[in-house]
Structure formats: structure tokens, C-alpha cells
Amino acid sequence: MARQQRKLLRDNYHQARWDEPIIFEMSVPGERGVLVPMASEEIASQVGDGASAIPASLRRKKAPALPEVNQMRVNRHYYHLSQETLGTDVTLGISEGTCTMKYSPKVQEHMASRHPGIVEVHPHQDPETMQGLLEIYYKVEQFLKEVSGMDAFSLQPGGGAHAVYTNASIIRAYHRARGDHKRTEIITTMFSHPCDAATPNTAGFKVITLMPDESGYPDLEAMKAALSERTAGIMITNPEDTGIYNPRIEEYVRAAHAVGALCSYDQANANGMLGIHRAKEANFDLVHFNLHKTFSAPHGSMGPATGAVGVKEFLKPYLPVPRVEFDGQKYTLNYNYPESIGKVRTFFGNANVVLKTYMWIMQHGADGLKEAAICSVLNNQYFMKKISQIPGVVIPYAKGKRRLEQVRYSWEKLMQDTGVGTDDVNRRLVDFGIEHYWTSHHPWVVPEPFTLEPCESYNKEDMDEYIEVLQQISKEAYEDPDFVKKAPYKAASHRPTHSAIDDPELIAVTWRQYQKKKGLRK
Amino acid sequence: MPKKTIVYPYIPNSVPEVKAELMKEVGVTDPMDLYEEIPDHLRFKEELKLPEPILDEYSIRRHTDEILKKNKTADEYLCFLGAGCAPHFVPAVCDEINGRGEFLTAYVGDSMGDHGKWQALFEYCSLMGELLDMDILSIPMYDGGQAASSSLRMANRINNRKKVLLPATMNPEIFMVVKNYLNSVPQPEIEIVQIKFDPNTGLMDLNDLKNNMSNDVCAVFIENPSYLGFIETQAEEIGKIARQAGAEFIVYTDPISLGVMEAPANYGATITCGDYHPLGLHLGAGGCQGGFIATHDDMKYISEFKDLMFGLTDTIQEGEWGFGEVLYDRTSYGSRDKGKEFTGTSTGLWAITAGVYLSLMGPKGMQEVGTTIMQNSQYAAKKLSAIPGVKIQLSSPFFKEFVVNFDMTGKTVAEINKKLLEFKIFGGKDLSHDFPQFGQSALYCVTEIHQQKDIDKLAYALQGVISC
Numbered sequence: 001m002a003r004q005q006r007k008l009l010r011d012n013y014h015q016a017r018w019d020e021p022i023i024f025e026m027s028v029p030g031e032r033g034v035l036v037p038m039a040s041e042e043i044a045s046q047v048g049d050g051a052s053a054i055p056a057s058l059r060r061k062k063a064p065a066l067p068e069v070n071q072m073r074v075n076r077h078y079y080h081l082s083q084e085t086l087g088t089d090v091t092l093g094i095s096e097g098t099c100t101m102k103y104s105p106k107v108q109e110h111m112a113s114r115h116p117g118i119v120e121v122h123p124h125q126d127p128e129t130m131q132g133l134l135e136i137y138y139k140v141e142q143f144l145k146e147v148s149g150m151d152a153f154s155l156q157p158g159g160g161a162h163a164v165y166t167n168a169s170i171i172r173a174y175h176r177a178r179g180d181h182k183r184t185e186i187i188t189t190m191f192s193h194p195c196d197a198a199t200p201n202t203a204g205f206k207v208i209t210l211m212p213d214e215s216g217y218p219d220l221e222a223m224k225a226a227l228s229e230r231t232a233g234i235m236i237t238n239p240e241d242t243g244i245y246n247p248r249i250e251e252y253v254r255a256a257h258a259v260g261a262l263c264s265y266d267q268a269n270a271n272g273m274l275g276i277h278r279a280k281e282a283n284f285d286l287v288h289f290n291l292h293k294t295f296s297a298p299h300g301s302m303g304p305a306t307g308a309v310g311v312k313e314f315l316k317p318y319l320p321v322p323r324v325e326f327d328g329q330k331y332t333l334n335y336n337y338p339e340s341i342g343k344v345r346t347f348f349g350n351a352n353v354v355l356k357t358y359m360w361i362m363q364h365g366a367d368g369l370k371e372a373a374i375c376s377v378l379n380n381q382y383f384m385k386k387i388s389q390i391p392g393v394v395i396p397y398a399k400g401k402r403r404l405e406q407v408r409y410s411w412e413k414l415m416q417d418t419g420v421g422t423d424d425v426n427r428r429l430v431d432f433g434i435e436h437y438w439t440s441h442h443p444w445v446v447p448e449p450f451t452l453e454p455c456e457s458y459n460k461e462d463m464d465e466y467i468e469v470l471q472q473i474s475k476e477a478y479e480d481p482d483f484v485k486k487a488p489y490k491a492a493s494h495r496p497t498h499s500a501i502d503d504p505e506l507i508a509v510t511w512r513q514y515q516k517k518k519g520l521r522k
Numbered sequence: 523m524p525k526k527t528i529v530y531p532y533i534p535n536s537v538p539e540v541k542a543e544l545m546k547e548v549g550v551t552d553p554m555d556l557y558e559e560i561p562d563h564l565r566f567k568e569e570l571k572l573p574e575p576i577l578d579e580y581s582i583r584r585h586t587d588e589i590l591k592k593n594k595t596a597d598e599y600l601c602f603l604g605a606g607c608a609p610h611f612v613p614a615v616c617d618e619i620n621g622r623g624e625f626l627t628a629y630v631g632d633s634m635g636d637h638g639k640w641q642a643l644f645e646y647c648s649l650m651g652e653l654l655d656m657d658i659l660s661i662p663m664y665d666g667g668q669a670a671s672s673s674l675r676m677a678n679r680i681n682n683r684k685k686v687l688l689p690a691t692m693n694p695e696i697f698m699v700v701k702n703y704l705n706s707v708p709q710p711e712i713e714i715v716q717i718k719f720d721p722n723t724g725l726m727d728l729n730d731l732k733n734n735m736s737n738d739v740c741a742v743f744i745e746n747p748s749y750l751g752f753i754e755t756q757a758e759e760i761g762k763i764a765r766q767a768g769a770e771f772i773v774y775t776d777p778i779s780l781g782v783m784e785a786p787a788n789y790g791a792t793i794t795c796g797d798y799h800p801l802g803l804h805l806g807a808g809g810c811q812g813g814f815i816a817t818h819d820d821m822k823y824i825s826e827f828k829d830l831m832f833g834l835t836d837t838i839q840e841g842e843w844g845f846g847e848v849l850y851d852r853t854s855y856g857s858r859d860k861g862k863e864f865t866g867t868s869t870g871l872w873a874i875t876a877g878v879y880l881s882l883m884g885p886k887g888m889q890e891v892g893t894t895i896m897q898n899s900q901y902a903a904k905k906l907s908a909i910p911g912v913k914i915q916l917s918s919p920f921f922k923e924f925v926v927n928f929d930m931t932g933k934t935v936a937e938i939n940k941k942l943l944e945f946k947i948f949g950g951k952d953l954s955h956d957f958p959q960f961g962q963s964a965l966y967c968v969t970e971i972h973q974q975k976d977i978d979k980l981a982y983a984l985q986g987v988i989s990c
Contacts, residue, residue, distance in 0.1 A: 031884070034882040039894050050893050050895075057755075060785070074881045079619075086636055102532070110583075118807055122948060124951050133807050176708070184707050201864075203707065247559055247560065277565060282564055301625050344667075347811070366572045369570060375533050402556060404559075457532060460543070491635050496846045497836045510651035
């Protein structure tokens, strides 16, 4: 059959639906999942049962009520649960815009999760016995310096928000070291990730959030009005969640610098700009990259992850410790940075993520990184053109401007025409084997939002399949809105009766809490 | 010479014909035209200075293997290092499940298409809840350092007091994380006081605790078992002192101890926290840590958790489990800077793994592993203390780790550990920098993975190292 005739819509798809019990329901008293090593007879004869050394008040009196399940059933249970999950290995990660769900190459995973040279390394080993690990850290730092133009990096933070928090901590330490205690405010923008507002708040700053102007850019005049001698820094994304690059970014930076504030560039989504635009040229002082997005490490059902923090030379003393250094022969760990903010995570962060980043950059080099960026933007512009033609879709802001790696779309018109909103479409999506999409962070400034990012991993056919699915759902909405509203039909589970649980009576975050509320357990 | 066109396996549209077709579709003739919104002077015109790429998969594998082989590993060496990252037995099913691509590559999908992920994380919370004998957990945090830090911030929000009391024997790495996390602008808002300890036992100095206790104390925080391995036998009393003053009693615990040690909730902890790394995760150069916080079922606590919570509910299909977001507006995803601290991508895959571990172990497995650790570590302490010049620093009972003092050997821990490498042994963590009052001491970690012959080999090697 000719390729053109192959249908892209998987309308015969059905997700695995195992009707899987909660693991506690599978318990058979006496069953064992695994046997654990026991002390030798000689040890037992010398020290007794060991546990009697614990004073009576601190000895476990009642064994934990864990389930008792044989190994095959435990394995099967979790296999079932994995089959009821739409990871990017089995679906189109185009759905999760702002998350850069690119392909995570298996060769990286196999090295990071199986090679004893990382899996069996203890972080407190003598640095001389982990030269390979430190080499990876050191080299990834050099690569990221080049990609951003910054002068030093820390790979310690355990995620993107954690990196932004680290940057807020560095900004705080910098002003304090200069004896400038007036700087109590951080300015961010509404289309920057929520962590650009939440983490400076956690670090003790007052946060000012700028709304977009009618073009979708952060309001520059409002920012100038907000800047003062109290401003410690600005923390912004560019392009923001809308995918619109702000061409006046330098003016924001200049205005902030003019009042003595630092400028932190949230480049969690730098994928469209590798080798094309850097924080340095836009005069930023701090930056962060999400290695689990742009640099291909997988998202792991929400981690492990790494937020790499980069700074200019004058901020290097404040980076977390230890720093990996190289004298031309040996890699060492240096804790001697008295002005450092200290640590944000134990040990050195997530070495497995750093290793995957190393491999991805080494496999692509300068040309490959740029090719990834170009293809991600090319894909997005192709995709946006096609999506814009789907009945019911609106694309707010910046009409006629080219977007970079993602777009925040709106089903506002579909809602007006049919009563079908973005949450309805989102549920129907999984009936075609496609992961739920990312709507928007809160608040929903764009009505009925959805955010898609067809990064470089997806070929034209993948994109066309996605487009066809949205066309189909739009068609269904206009023909039979109720049908869409009752979706999903073919997912691992149906609509929950309560997708947002705010009533204390209904809260059950553990099995025991559920059982107690149902009167099944005291 | 023009550059050779490369089709990258992970960039399918790098096929020149496809790329040209897409470019035509979007109306550009030069790829740089895609970037017309980026002003010319803000574009990077040079070529990134990166190494020549290693394009094929075999060669990148070979190259990475050669680098990683420079590391000595706990596979090949006997590892007696712990200090927050102890070597434990990892059942094969744990690796099997966290290697499942669906979990590995999932992210923020909703509870219908990602039903399995939601259930697995709900089960992680549920299984941990049984181990900790507490009802409430959120999905996980970065590590134990974050869990300790957020526990203290939760306590601060609950009672609005500004002083926390921490043990001076606390894990120094976690202390550094906490110190930064309690910092604020323009000055630290929450005062940290470190409570003295008895140098012979390691136990908290209750007089110093009482002297620092007042109605402005937000929380008393202890580790049990402690960083230095000793069991804080006065835990119940410390908890009483804290609660009488209206402070929260936070206990940082090692979850693998809880088959034999009492759950902190049962000796008065109002908040329990820690790192679940011991539950089915590898050393991973410190990259397999994950934090947890647990409390009782009380809205006063529930509403102060900072991370997402997945609640069990029904679906429109009779008899089917479903999941929903609990109190989403608590979080910074829901409320930006008005949320509790901040949330974000943390350690979901490792939490799923910890759930698998607890499902496999069951109550009996947890009891047995705790017992083996107690026995093996006591045997090791006994064996080492028989070596002339070596003594066990603290007299308290301990779990898994203990402080070994080498002052009488005339050698430093650094010298001893260097020599132990020749025997293919990673000696205990050198404490001489963080705890100078213990002289030349090291923190030795002995778990269920250490067989008698391993411990005997350590004793033999140490004897040799010390006597030469």
C-alpha cells in the first residue's frame, strides 16, 4: 500500500486498562516478594539478635502494615501500571509544550542505569577514585558555558525550579555581600514559569509579576515603573510560554541593570536557540538550563532531573559547593568558596542526568546542537500553520510573527461555538493514543489554553498524525459536543469523579487514610 | 570544503529533502529566517566551541565506557561509606520497573492517560505511610536535605515562630542545605540554634535543649538514627519537651531502620522526614536520592505541604479507581508566589522504585533487613574495636553506622583510607573536618550487603594498615 494512503488516525487504538487493584488489595498473608540477606550464624552467635540493643521505647512494636505479595505479582502489578502510562517512549510527547519531550536515546539510558562506573560509585569516594565522574561533570560545565556564554556552572540543583531557586539564592547572597540590604524585590512576568515567582518568594523576596501587554510581551513600561533601588533582580523567560521571542529583551536587561538589579534568564526551554542565541549576548548575569528537557535526559515521571545554573564570573563565588576543578592532570572537588550559598542538594546532584547530557552533546557537537534547534523551530512553525487552520483554534498575540519552539493555543472559539473546552479536548486526546496535552500554568491568561511543542525528535508524519487527531476532535465537537465531553472512552481509566479534590472529607492521599475515611480501619 | 550533510538519528527532519519541504511550507529559504524575531545583534554568529561529535552509537558508547572505567566502584571494592548514601541490596524488580520506558519518559500527563503513574505514586505514598505510621505524604522531593528544609518551613508556617533547634551532630551536608533554605531577605528570618551533645554518647544535651527552649521555638529537629549512627534514645523525652512548649517535633529518620525501630510518629513526632534512598536505589554517585515528609491526618499539616498530592477517588465507571489533584492551589503551580514554597520536577521515578521495594519487602522483609543491619554493624564494631589503637567513639546503641576513632594509631583517617584502597576497600567517611572534636575519626557504614567475610577482610586490612 502506498504511504500516502496509510491512515494516520489511530481510531482503533485502546490503551491498556487492567482494572488494576491497589497493591494493598493484593496482599496474601505470609507471601514474600523477596528474601533478604541474613547475618551469618557466627555473627548472630556473637552479637545476638542485634535489635535488642534498641531501647524498648524505640523498638518497633507493631510491624508496618505493608502488603505481602509474591514477586511475580509485584512485578506484574507494576508492569500493568507502566502499561497504563503514556510516556514519550510510547506516545507523541508533542503534547507537553514547555516540557521539551524529546527522544531520550537508549544508549544513554543503558550507560547511566547499567554501567557500574556510575551506578556503583559512592559520592564520598576519594576524588582520585572517581576521576571519570568528575571529568564528566567538568566537561559538561565547559559545554554549557559555551552554549550560554556564561563563565561558570553548577550542576547541583535537582530540577528546573530548584535551579531558579538557586539563582534567587545567589542574587540574595550577592547583594548581601555588598552590604546592600535594601534590595527586597524580584520582578518576573506572568508568562514566565510559576517558579520564577515562587522561588524568589521562598528565598524571601517580595515578588512583582508583570502582565503581558496587548502584543503578548511583558509590559516594558510597567517594568520600568516597578524597578527601583529595592529591585534585587529580574527573573524572566524568553521566549515565554507563548513561544514569542521578545526582541526588546536587552531593554529590559538594561533597565534592570541601570537600577543595580541582576538579571536571571530562565532558559528551561532553550531548545530552539542552541547555537543561535545566548544569555551572554543579551547581557544576562545568571541563567539556567533544564538538562532533562533541552539536553535529552528523560523526565522520569517527574524526576530525577537537573537544573544547571550558570553565572558570570563575578557571581561564581556564590555558586553551590563543591565545585569540580581541573589542574590539567587531575580533577578535584573544591569546597573552599567562603561566599558560596552552601548547598541546595546533598552530594553533587543527579549524576545520571549529567552523564546523559554529556553523551547527547558529544553525539551532536556544535552543528548537531544547531540542527536540533533549527528543526525544533521549523517543526513548530509548520505545526502552528496547520493547527491554526483547525476550526475552533485561536492563536492569541503577535499575529504574523514567527514563534520559536512552542505555541500557546486557545480553544476559545471552539468553546464559544460548541461548549467544548480545552479540558474536554484534552481528555478525548488519549482515545487516539496521544498523551494529554499541557494546558497552561495558572492563572489561565489565555482562555481555554493548550501548549504544544513539536521538538526536533518528531518527523513530519508524527506531526501530521497529531494534527489529524485535533482536526478529528474539533469535528466531533462541532457535530456532537456531548460525545467529546464524556471522553475518554479508551484510556486506562475513565473520568475521575473528582479531578480536583479540595473538600477535606474527600482527601485520601494514602490507602490508610482512604480506609479510615471509609470506616474500614481504625 | 563544504560541510558534509549529516542525518542525525534523533533529528529526523535533518533529512535534506524533508527539511526543504517543511521550509517551503513555512515560507523560508534560509533556516535563519525562522529566527527573524531575534534581532541580528543578539544572534550568536560564531560556531560553538564544542568537541568534534562522536556520531555513531558504538563509538559514543565506547568513549563513555572508557571514561566511566576510570572510576573505582563499589562493585569491585568493598564500600563502607554511607553518610546519607549507604550501599543496600537492590532487588532486580526495582531496576526492572524503573527501567520501564513508560515510567522513565512520562511527565505531567493527567490521571486518565497516565493512570498507572498516578497509581504508582499514590502507592508510594501509601506504602511509606505504613512504614512511617502516618497518613499524609505528598509526591516526593529532591532529597533528604530538601525534606528537612521544607519540614522546618512547614513548622514555621504552622506556628509562625522564628527559631529552630537542630542537633549539633546533624548531617553537615543537610545542615548546609537547611541553612540556605531558612535564609531570607534582608536577613535570615528563622534563627537556627544547634543544640550541644554529649561527646561520649552523641546524645542531645537535654540541659542545653531546655535552656534554649521557649515559647518562640518553632521546631525541635532530631535525626533518629542520627548521621553519626547513634540512636537518639531520649527521643521521646525530647519530643515531650518540644510539644510542651508548643513547638513541632520533627524527626529525620532512615526508612530502612523502621522494621526494627519505632516509627517516629509513635514516640511523638509531629512531622517525620528523610531520604528514601535506602529503599531500592543504587549509589549512583549520589544521584538516586529522594526526600519525603509525612504527617498525621490534620488539615493544619495537609495544607502546608508544598508538593503535589494525588488523591484516590472513583471514576464515572462503577468500581474503577481514579485519581485527582488534592488542594492544587496550595502549590506554586496553582498559585505562583502565593503557593507554599515552590514545587517542580523532583524524583518521581525513584519514588515509584521505593514503592516497588516496599511492596516486595513486606512487613517481614523490613523487619529482617533491619535486624541484619543491626547484627552486621554490631559485629563490625566489635571486630574493629579489637584492633589495637582503634576505638568506637560513641557508647550509644547505633543503627548501620558508627564512629571509629583512630587517634591512638598515630595515623590520620586520610592516610588509613588511602592505604585501604590497596586492599580494594573504601574506608569510612572522614569526620576530622566536620567533627574535629572526635580527632581522627571515620564514619563506618555496615549494611545487609556486607557479609561476614567482607567485615573480616576490613578488620584484617585495617590491622595491617595500622601496624605498618
